[in-house]
Amino acid sequence: MASVFVPDLLRGQAALVTGGGSGIGAGIARALAAQGAQVALLGRRAEKLQEVAAAIVAAGGQARCYAVDVRHDDRVAEAVQDAASAFGRLDIVVNAAAGNFLAPAASLSANGFRAVVDIDLCGTFNVCRAALPHLRVRGGSIVNITAIQASVPTPLQCHAGAAKAGMAKLTRDLALEWASARIRVNAVAPGPIEHTEGMARLAPGEWAERMRARVPLGRYGSIHEVCEAVVFLCSPAAAFITGATLLVDGGTALLGAGPWLDLMAG
Ligand code: HXC
Ligand code: NAP
Numbered sequence: 001m002a003s004v005f006v007p008d009l010l011r012g013q014a015a016l017v018t019g020g021g022s023g024i025g026a027g028i029a030r031a032l033a034a035q036g037a038q039v040a041l042l043g044r045r046a047e048k049l050q051e052v053a054a055a056i057v058a059a060g061g062q063a064r065c066y067a068v069d070v071r072h073d074d075r076v077a078e079a080v081q082d083a084a085s086a087f088g089r090l091d092i093v094v095n096a097a098a099g100n101f102l103a104p105a106a107s108l109s110a111n112g113f114r115a116v117v118d119i120d121l122c123g124t125f126n127v128c129r130a131a132l133p134h135l136r137v138r139g140g141s142i143v144n145i146t147a148i149q150a151s152v153p154t155p156l157q158c159h160a161g162a163a164k165a166g167m168a169k170l171t172r173d174l175a176l177e178w179a180s181a182r183i184r185v186n187a188v189a190p191g192p193i194e195h196t197e198g199m200a201r202l203a204p205g206e207w208a209e210r211m212r213a214r215v216p217l218g219r220y221g222s223i224h225e226v227c228e229a230v231v232f233l234c235s236p237a238a239a240f241i242t243g244a245t246l247l248v249d250g251g252t253a254l255l256g257a258g259p260w261l262d263l264m265a266g
Contacts, residue, residue: 001224005228005232014083014089014092016080016235020041025041042079079130093142119163121163141233143187146216152256154257171187190249225248229248
C-alpha cells in the first residue's frame with residue numbers, strides 16, 4: 001500500500017529493524033526501504049529475514065540480514081557494527097523483536113516470565129546500546145514498538161505487559177539521556193493488528209471476532225498503519241518529538257481491560 005508521505009523521505013539514511021523477518025517488523029523494514037533507507041534486518045530465523053530482504057531488493061532497495069538473538073548482547077554488537085560499517089552510517093533503529101503467549105500469572109514459570117522480558121526489554125536495551133556510537137555521529141532516531149498492554153492492565157499477559165512497560169520507561173529515559181547527542185527516542189504502541197502472529201496468539205479462534213467488535217474504530221488496524229506511524233517518527237516531520245508514545249490502536253486503550261475481561265468471561 002502506498003504511503004501518504006512524500007517519497008524518498010529517508011534517502012541516504014541507514015536503518016536497523018529487529019524482528020524484521022515477519023509481521024509488523026517486516027512491514028516496517030519494507031516501509032523504511034520504500035522511503036529510500038538502506039535496511040538491516042535482525043532476527044533469529046535467517047530464512048524469514050532473507051525473504052524480506054529479497055522483497056526489498058526486488059523493489060529497488062538495499063538490505064542486509066543478521067540471524068541473531070537480541071538476548072545475546074555480544075552478537076548484537078557485532079551485527080550492529082557490521083551493518084553500520086557496510087552502510088557507512090546508522091541513522092534509524094526500530095526495536096520490534098518480541099515474544100508473547102497467553103498464560104495466567106499463577107501458572108507462568110519464572111523462565112517463561114524471564115524469556116519475554118529478556119527478549120522485549122533487555123533485547124531493546126542491547127540493540128540501543130550497541131547502536132549508540134553510530135547514531136551519535138549524525139544524530140538519529142530510535143522507535144521502540146511497545147503495546148497498549150504497557151499501560152492497560154491485561155489478564156494472561158503480565159510477562160509481556162511488564163516487558164512493554166519497561167520498554168516504555170526505557171524510551172523516556174534514553175530520550176532524556178541521548179537528546180544531547182541529537183538522538184530522538186520514541187515508541188509506537190499498537191493495539192490489535194490484523195494478519196499478525198501477535199493477534200493469532202493473543203486472540204485465537206472465536207476471540208478474534210469478539211475482540212474486533214470491541215475496538216472503538218470498529219476494526220483491527222493494519223501493519224501498514226503501524227508503519228506509517230514509524231515513518232512519521234523517523235522523518236523530519238517529527239524532528240522536535242522525543243520521549244513520546246504514539247498509540248495506533250483504534251481507541252482500544254480507552255476501554256482499559258474491558259475487552260479482555262469480556263473475552264475471558266465467555
Ligand atoms: C506458558 C510458556 C509458553 C506458553 C513458552 N513458555 N510458551 N509458558 N505458556 N504458551 C515458557 C516455556 O515453558 C519456558 O519456560 C519459557 O517460556 C521459555 O520457553 P522457550 O520455548 O525455551 O523460549 P524461547 O525459545 O526463547 O522462545 C520465546 C517465546 C516464543 C516467547 C516463548 O514464543 C517465541 O520465540 N516467540 C516469538 C514470536 C512471538 O511470540 N510473536 C508474537 C509477538 S506478539 P520453562 O519454565 O518451561 O523453562 C506481541 C504482542 C504484544 O508481542 C502485545 C502484548 C504486550
Ligand atoms: P511477530 O511476527 O512474531 O514478530 C516478532 C518478531 O520478533 C519475529 O520476527 C521474531 O523472529 C522476532 N524475535 C522474537 N524473538 C527474538 C529474539 N530473541 N531475537 C531476535 N528476534 C526475535 O509478531 P508481530 O505481531 O508482528 O509483532 C511485532 C511487534 O509488534 C512486537 O514487538 C509486538 O510486541 C508488537 N505488537 C504487536 C501487536 C499485534 O497486534 N500483532 C500489538 C501490539 C504490539 P524470529 O522468531 O525469527 O527471531
